[in-house]
Each structure stands twice: as C-alpha cells, then as structure tokens.
Amino acid sequence: GETVVLVDDGMAMGSTMRASIKLCKNKNAEGIVVAVPVSSEEVARKVGKIVDEVVVLEKPEFFRAVAQVYEQWHDVSSEEALQIAEKWEREQ
Numbered sequence: 001g002e003t004v005v006l007v008d009d010g011m012a013m014g015s016t017m018r019a020s021i022k023l024c025k026n027k028n029a030e031g032i033v034v035a036v037p038v039s040s041e042e043v044a045r046k047v048g049k050i051v052d053e054v055v056v057l058e059k060p061e062f063f064r065a066v067a068q069v070y071e072q073w074h075d076v077s078s079e080e081a082l083q084i085a086e087k088w089e090r091e092q
Contacts, residue, residue: 003031010066011039039067
C-alpha cells in the first residue's frame with residue numbers, strides 16, 4: 001500500500017528493473033517510481049508504460065551500455081558484494 005521508488009545505476013535492457021517492478025506489484029505497491037541516471041529512450045518508454053513515473057537523467061542518442069556515462073566503472077565481483085553485505089550487517 002506504499003509508493004516505492006526503485007533506483008538503479010541505469011537501465012540497459014530493463015530486465016532487472018522489470019523484475020523489480022513485478023515484485024512490487026505482487027506486493028501491492030500503491031505506486032511505483034523508477035529513477036535512474038541513464039537509459040535508452042526506448043527502454044525508458046517501455047518501463048514508463050508499466051509504472052507511475054520514470055525519472056532518467058540522461059538518454060544518450062547512441063546508448064550502448066550503462067557504463068558509458070560513468071567516469072569510473074567496474075563490475076562488482078560476487079566476493080566484493082558479499083564483503084559489502086557482511087560489513088553492512090555488522091554495522092547494523
């Protein structure tokens with residue numbers, strides 16, 4: 001019954017975001033807002049049809065990948081993700 005704001009580092013194909021949207025709808029979210037720094041125009045339009053609002057800061061004309069708009073980009077390994085999660089748990 002709450003409005004959910006889904007945030008990601010960007011939408012390439014939009015599949016992860018669509019899965020998150022589906023989860024929120026299954027949990028009866030009252031509203032869904034998607035906020036990302038970058039997306040293609042096409043993906044933003046498609047996602048916009050299934051949520052209440054989409055906020056995209058940049059829609060490059062020749063969009064290839066989310067990483068193209070970041071000065072520094074690296075993939076997070078499973079090990080690094082686990083370390084971050086463990087650190088967060090300890091700090092809670």
